[in-house]
Amino acid sequence: MDAVQFAAHGDREVVEYGPSPEPTLGSDDVLLDVRAGALNHLDVWTRRGLPGIDLDFPHVPGSDAAGVVVAVGDAVERFGPGDRVAVTAGRSCGACEFCRDGEPTLCVNYEILGEHCPGVHAERTAVPADALVPVPEGVDWTTAGAAPLVFGTAWRMLHTRGEIDAGETVLVLGASGGVGHAAVQIADHAGCAVIATASSDEKRATARRLGADLAIDYEARDFADAVRAETGQRGVDVVVDHVGAATWRQSLRSLANGGRLLTCGATTGPTPETNVNRIFGNQLSVHGSTMAGPGEFDDVLELVWDGTFEVLIRAVLPMSETARGHELLEEREGFGKVVVVPDSEYEGGADE
Structure with missing residues (x-):
């Protein structure tokens, strides 16, 4: 073979x-x-x-x-x-x-x-x-x-580790990737307001079609500044960051007080600089996550198989x-x- x-x-x-x-x-x-x-x-x-x-x-x-x-x-x-x-x-x-x-x-x-x-x-x-x-x-x-891998990963990260609730605001970085496009749909399905980042008009339009309420061009502007401006300087409740070093500091700046940063990967590198003062001062939480377990796979794939998620x-x-x-x-x-x-x-x- x-x-x-x-x-x-x-x-x-x-x-x-x-x-x-x-x-x-x-x-x-x-x-x-x-x-x-x-x-x-x-x-x-x-x-x-x-x-x-x-x-x-x-x-x-x-x-x-x-x-x-x-x-x-x-x-x-x-x-x-x-x-x-x-x-x-x-x-x-x-x-x-x-x-x-x-x-x-x-x-x-x-x-x-x-x-x-x-x-x-x-x-x-x-x-x-x-x-x-x-x-x-x-x-x-x-x-x-x-x-399986990307939808299971996004489901565990958002539901099991992040414990997202309807009405919260979720920022998804790299919405055009596998985990990113899954996370946009899962957060939207849970009743969250979704902000996505993507680099082109086409990618941002697709993110909006999948459920993002707002799509930010991260190449044109600092996405943390954009998030703050769009949320009345409050920030978001949850950030999904699978990018790593290139986005870490902006991800922390995007969070509201008491917010959660969820990470399952580091495509731009695993050793970002971290502003520890912001983490303890704003009482932020950082949650690592990997792929799903058996029950989590069953839950999310049922929604893939029936067409709820694309x-x-x-x-x-x-x-x-x-x-x-x-x-x-x-x-x-x-x-x-x-x-x-x-x-x-x-x-x-x-x-x-």
């Missing part, structure tokens, strides 16, 4: 697509015939190399995928051949204190498919059964392959052009998710 892979960390040219060993099916695993996957900024960081993570090369990346079950391990009862499923990526050990307390996303041995261990961007992949969710008939493969796709590419997909993410081209499809499936389209 063929798979996306790289034999060393580096720039986009290290990404290849070619022969890879067939996956080995464990007793708790499901063998999946992949119909579509999706890229995340996590794939870019994994390709470049993440501190403290030693990969076995060649490494198959990818944390998002959906497809049809081909076979199941002896211990699997939940799924059978022919089932439509999507990957949820996170793997907890089930034995540490956090897992025992019902908090698997805080697991001390937590792994993410494609980051800590082999991923799912291949013609076929073996995935633990507890890292899969059913996909209803009628949901197209691009949606199924692109939704998964925007900026490009559908064959897996042999995954490097181009990395370029789209790194250059911030387009709005929404980049989907990759096995070359053997691509000619007929991912939605068939």
Whole structure:
């Protein structure tokens, strides 16, 4: 079979697509015939190399995928051949204190498919059964392959960690990205007023269509100044910041007294300068968050599958052009998710 892979960390040219060993099916695993996957900024960081993570090369990346079950391990009862499923990526050990307390996303041995261990961007992949969710008939493969990680992440960040309430004002940075466009819709669905940031007229118009009440051009003006002006100098109750170093100080300045800053990533760098005086003086809270747990995935994906939330796709590419997909993410081209499809499936389209 063929798979996306790289034999060393580096720039986009290290990404290849070619022969890879067939996956080995464990007793708790499901063998999946992949119909579509999706890229995340996590794939870019994994390709470049993440501190403290030693990969076995060649490494198959990818944390998002959906497809049809081909076979199941002896211990699997939940799924059978022919089932439509999507990957949820996170793997907890089930034995540490956090897992025992019902908090698997805080697991001390937590792994993410494609980051800590082999991923799912291949013609076929073996995935633990507890890292899969059913996909209803009628949901197209691009949606199924692109939704879980970003919508699960945004849902946990806003509802579980941020505890947003109707009537609050939420600022979403980078609304054109995967997590950003999910967060806009989730906050709007919860009854919040939503302010989004985006760099082009087209992106800002799309953010408004998805539920943003106001969209700010962060390249034309300091977005914290704009937020203060639009809220009568009060600021917002919640900021969703997955950008990191480039936006951190403005994010803190955008918050009202007692506000919450939610973070799930740092695409511009993980070590921003922080005004500690503002944090304690204005009694701000900073909440870190990662991807969703099982119940959270169920809650948000039900709203994706029924069409309440829209998964925007900026490009559908064959897996042999995954490097181009990395370029789209790194250059911030387009709005929404980049989907990759096995070359053997691509000619007929991912939605068939």
